[in-house]
Amino acid sequence: MDRAIKETKIIQTILNFLDFVFIYNMLPKKGKKVKWGIHINKKKISIFFWAVFSIWFVVFLLYSNAKIFQKRTDLGRDLEKLDASVETLTKEKDLLKFRLGETYSQEYLEKVAREDLGMQKPGEKVVVIKKSGAGEESGKEDNVLQNILNWFNSLIKPE
Numbered sequence: 646m647d648r649a650i651k652e653t654k655i656i657q658t659i660l661n662f663l664d665f666v667f668i669y670n671m672l673p674k675k676g677k678k679v680k681w682g683i684h685i686n687k688k689k690i691s692i693f694f695w696a697v698f699s700i701w702f703v704v705f706l707l708y709s710n711a712k713i714f715q716k717r718t719d720l721g722r723d724l725e726k727l728d729a730s731v732e733t734l735t736k737e738k739d740l741l742k743f744r745l746g747e748t749y750s751q752e753y754l755e756k757v758a759r760e761d762l763g764m765q766k767p768g769e770k771v772v773v774i775k776k777s778g779a780g781e782e783s784g785k786e787d788n789v790l791q792n793i794l795n796w797f798n799s800l801i802k803p804e
Contacts, residue, residue, distance in 0.1 A: 662698075 743746050758764040765771050 763771070
């Protein structure tokens with residue numbers, strides 16, 4: 646959509662230029678008086694036109710250059726992000742390949758069989774150690790307080 650608008654503006658500018666050139670050629674020669682008594686100098690008009698056109702062209706080039714620079718910096722940032730993600734994904738891929746190779750080993754299969762499936766070798770006994778839960782922590786606090794009271798009692802009452 647933007648490209649079509651830009652092309653339309655360029656075509657419109659060219660047509661305006663051609664209209665100016667056509668009107669410029671219709672003007673009377675130097676020194677001739679126009680109906681209203683105005684003298685027109687073709688050389689000054691030509692210089693003015695080329696100056697305006699040159700300024701417009703330079704501004705257009707500067708604007709285009711700024712847009713290209715902005716696009717280049719945006720693409721550079723995107724490239725850096727993509728490079729970082731490629732590096733991260735490559736490391737993850739290598740880790741997964743290592744883990745996959747590890748799953749084929751006899752030690753890994755034995756570990757999974759013992760820990761996850763609860764299996765054991767013939768003649769072995771499984772010992773399960775329970776972890777202390779939240780209920781035992783409150784009991785510990787009571788036990789600590791009891792121990793402190795016993796200590797004070799022992800200081801006060803000698804045996």
